[in-house]
Amino acid sequence: MSALPTSAPAARAPLGGPGGTAPTRSGPPRAPGTPAAAALLERCRDRVRPALVDAVGRLHPWTGEMAAYGLGWADRGGTPDPDGSEGKGVRQTLAVLGAEAVGADGAVAVPGAVAVELVHTFSLLHDDIMDADALRRRRPAVWKAYGTGPGVLAGDALLAQAVTVLAEAPGHRTGEAVRNLCRALNDLVSGQAEDLRFEERPWRGPGAVRPEQYRSMAEHKTGALLGCALALGAILGGAPERTVATLERAGRHLGLAFQAVDDLLGVWGDPRVTGKPVHADLRQGKKTYPILVALADGGAAARELGALLDSVGTIDGETAEHAAALVDAAGGRTGTREEARRHLDAARRTLREALPGGRGVLPAGSGILAAGRAARELDALFTHLLDRTW
């Protein structure tokens, strides 16, 4: 399982109807989701960009070049890559909207937005080394382009700079913001540790990974930083602690929903959209949610799936197709769709708890209209980000 892929949200993945397979289509995959969501992401990226460029520019030139490559701003060698493979900037957007939704100017969230984006980039660089993933956003991963040692170093530089930018943010709640980021960092690293350890465990029996253990890993590895992004926006925007905590919880649910969708795409995603071979996660023997849910079902298909996974070393195309059908038959696909839906619903519900302004009942104040708009934008963004499944 890879970390939340930032390029994936750009494309609507044709997963087909319940139980169906990816439909055959003549044209290329569809372009990004709603124009409003794309414009929203762009607006927030534009707002954060100067500070992000500045933070990367303060790195040693060599690590800065690797960081720019990792961010999709430049080719190997540092040549700007204007139509390159930049991520969508989901985390920076959540930070900016988190501040706006609590009635502040999005500008106050910029150090938080920079921090979460740098942490995300750090985690991609290091995770690709740990997972031996040679490709990231259809280009060689940083460690493939520059070497493993330099890739480690560039990640370290990004992490150090992330904390620095936030620690140097003005305002009296900087300490709280840094502690929040630290918690997310620890969760992120723990989640990666859990994920790597899953590889050693059996498919079946008492040592098997249970779906709820997978969920805990995903909350750490994917949910924590999304929750932190919203929380940092709210903290820097001056929100009360309770609002901060509620927004953080919403972001964590979003992360769980996102991970479930990512796992669906890992088995049934269209290679033209995901950039990976069909049934990629099954071929690589990854213990992802659909497979674990299917195995936990205990029925005939689950037993056949378990025996199949136990018996083969490398899973080739035909076996992968059969395994995918067994996962589906054992309820892995439906269960994962339900997981995604459940956490998207929880994310949206939690968001409304934190931000009643989205429904027009925010306490009066100068930023009330803007805050209400931001709350509605967040809600729409949540839905948009999950729009790849249904």
Add this chain to the structure above:
Amino acid sequence: MSALPTSAPAARAPLGGPGGTAPTRSGPPRAPGTPAAAALLERCRDRVRPALVDAVGRLHPWTGEMAAYGLGWADRGGTPDPDGSEGKGVRQTLAVLGAEAVGADGAVAVPGAVAVELVHTFSLLHDDIMDADALRRRRPAVWKAYGTGPGVLAGDALLAQAVTVLAEAPGHRTGEAVRNLCRALNDLVSGQAEDLRFEERPWRGPGAVRPEQYRSMAEHKTGALLGCALALGAILGGAPERTVATLERAGRHLGLAFQAVDDLLGVWGDPRVTGKPVHADLRQGKKTYPILVALADGGAAARELGALLDSVGTIDGETAEHAAALVDAAGGRTGTREEARRHLDAARRTLREALPGGRGVLPAGSGILAAGRAARELDALFTHLLDRTW
């Protein structure tokens, strides 16, 4: 060049007289330096230990095991290694003494001491990967024992935890402490980047590494964290900003002196003490201070050395011995001794500027006696740490 080796200060390296070679001795190398310094290091380690154990204990169990191995507390597999290969704890000691020397109880410095020790361990783990160093303190490096990916992850976990411990420290100067640690972290990573980039540069000509460029690298890579350790102790101990800055400068000079000694040992150190082959840095083609100073000399020996380094790929035993003699003849050994002496003197002088209590003129106050003692202990420790050269 490796980062400051924490095991090395334990042993007095027989460098011989000026221009001489390591003397042949019948017995094993001498044991640790002054008993007072050893007792001081032990006292500070004991003081910090519970918090350090707690911080490592809060990691994911797997990264915690790797961290304990990296700290020399446990064997591979997590079995405690009581007489193991633990570092001397120079950085945690500097933090504790930094607080005591400004009149505070050393206990206030503990979060800072834990942070710098964890950052140091992080840097050893990742630097060993980048430098492909398979051994650390005579055992397999973490990446050799656990794999590269897990080694990267354990380093990340240590770094995240380091910042967390400090960010959660009580008191109103935590933010200042975190910012100070962040600056040191950025310097550390930049220093490692500079060092790795030196490898690509020629021995001679306009692109050659100049001694002052090497010094800048060493200040970042080795000096910054030693300076930070003292500064954190002083900040958490409530010292005025000016005292903090002066102590930080003293620590940076100490780091430069330490690096110079390390470089002398890298060429002329006794393999029984250093654990490396004789002339190790020359055999590995490392661009360290003695060699760069010798090459910059411009005389006949420097020219012969440059031609030799340019002409050979791998330097074997006999060639390394000849190269070492040329470095010596071109003033590389004397110049590096002078560099070490100069920075040790500067470190002690700067320490006295910051802490007049060491000379008995500290302003009156309840902790005056303890502060004066700590200032003198720091001064003695500085000298002890460099005691390997002369």
